[in-house]
Amino acid sequence: MCTYQTEQISVTGSGKGAAGWFTVTNATVYFDHPVHAMAEHTLNIDFINPDRGPSARVAVELSAESARQLARAIEASLASVPEALIG
Amino acid sequence: MDEALTAKTVRITGHGGDEIEAYLAVPDDGSSSRGSVVVIHHMPGYDSSTKEITRKFAANGYAALMPNLYHRDAPGASPDDAAATARAMGGVPDERLVGDVGGAAEYLRALPGSNGKVGVIGYCSGGRQSFLAACSLPLDAAVDCYGAFVVNPPGAGMPLKVTPIVGMAKDLSCPLLGLFGADDKFPAPDETAELSKALDEAGKPHEFHTYDDAGHAFFDVAKPAYRPEAAVDGWRKIWEFYGMHLSRSS
Numbered sequence: 001m002c003t004y005q006t007e008q009i010s011v012t013g014s015g016k017g018a019a020g021w022f023t024v025t026n027a028t029v030y031f032d033h034p035v036h037a038m039a040e041h042t043l044n045i046d047f048i049n050p051d052r053g054p055s056a057r058v059a060v061e062l063s064a065e066s067a068r069q070l071a072r073a074i075e076a077s078l079a080s081v082p083e084a085l086i087g
Numbered sequence: 088m089d090e091a092l093t094a095k096t097v098r099i100t101g102h103g104g105d106e107i108e109a110y111l112a113v114p115d116d117g118s119s120s121r122g123s124v125v126v127i128h129h130m131p132g133y134d135s136s137t138k139e140i141t142r143k144f145a146a147n148g149y150a151a152l153m154p155n156l157y158h159r160d161a162p163g164a165s166p167d168d169a170a171a172t173a174r175a176m177g178g179v180p181d182e183r184l185v186g187d188v189g190g191a192a193e194y195l196r197a198l199p200g201s202n203g204k205v206g207v208i209g210y211c212s213g214g215r216q217s218f219l220a221a222c223s224l225p226l227d228a229a230v231d232c233y234g235a236f237v238v239n240p241p242g243a244g245m246p247l248k249v250t251p252i253v254g255m256a257k258d259l260s261c262p263l264l265g266l267f268g269a270d271d272k273f274p275a276p277d278e279t280a281e282l283s284k285a286l287d288e289a290g291k292p293h294e295f296h297t298y299d300d301a302g303h304a305f306f307d308v309a310k311p312a313y314r315p316e317a318a319v320d321g322w323r324k325i326w327e328f329y330g331m332h333l334s335r336s337s
Contacts, residue, residue, distance in 0.1 A: 035131050
């Protein structure tokens with residue numbers, strides 16, 4: 001099914017898209033049909049900059065388990081460095 | 088039928104008088120009395136697989152038109168980027184969908200060779216939208232392929248971006264063909280049975296088929312959900328249904 005579900009957050013950082021690096025301002029997270037992955041549903045993340053148009057996008061489509069592993073890896077990576085570096 | 092056809096991108100007048108992009112496929116058969124079909128693309132967008140479906144209708148004798156429902160949100164963007172943009176902007180409002188399908192139907196009726204009959208078909212989110220369009224516009228035949236949230240609201244934890252529309256059943260303007268998978272959870276067989284009951288109560292003609300060993304998106308040849316037996320029989324039922332309701336001259 002199409003879940004219609006969408007989480008959106010503001011982010012600060014950069015991403016590399018089809019036209020090279022650009023500043024990303026938002027991330028959209030949703031569990032729904034993928035465009036490319038061979039699965040009925042995937043956890044999809046779009047890192048975007050709406051001011052730079054629809055093609056300013058870095059997209060990933062991950063299996064649910066991969067997405068959970070990614071979330072744990074992100075948390076573990078941040079926890080392993082001194083707080084002073086993170087700011 | 089030699090299946091020769093012409094396909095191209097055109098501009099049509101959609102909801103609110105907006106000019107939007109659409110993909111048109113017309114048989115090269117010289118017919119002076121052909122039916123037409125509005126194809127509603129799925130949430131992943133105005134993509135190559137739905138354009139292929141549009142051409143399939145032309146290869147089978149129908150003029151077919153697929154409006155780009157995301158054109159306003161991302162004109163000229165690739166289909167996946169446009170779908171992502173539209174999603175980030177909240178998706179396609181029901182009112183806009185109806186206006187765009189209505190504009191597509193008018194475009195088809197005005198084409199040379201049209202017999203005035205127009206059907207609609209949609210897959211997945213487009214299944215719900217096909218029912219919505221058929222309850223909102225004067226059409227001649229509608230096909231709902233596994234559209235969810237027609238009867239049941241999205242569950243807890245799912246932001247309510249779409250609302251049930253079963254209450255519109257009394258306004259259905261044409262016969263409805265529903266094609267569903269027995270293993271689908273959204274819509275599950277009990278939801279489609281409830282829609283069938285509502286249509287019975289409203290006295291609206293409909294024909295529902297639920298395929299065993301098939302789940303959601305069983306027509307999608309590019310995904311693991313593809314179920315050839317269900318899809319082949321589903322296409323056969325679509326040709327029979329449209330043949331019955333779109334072939335007569337108005």
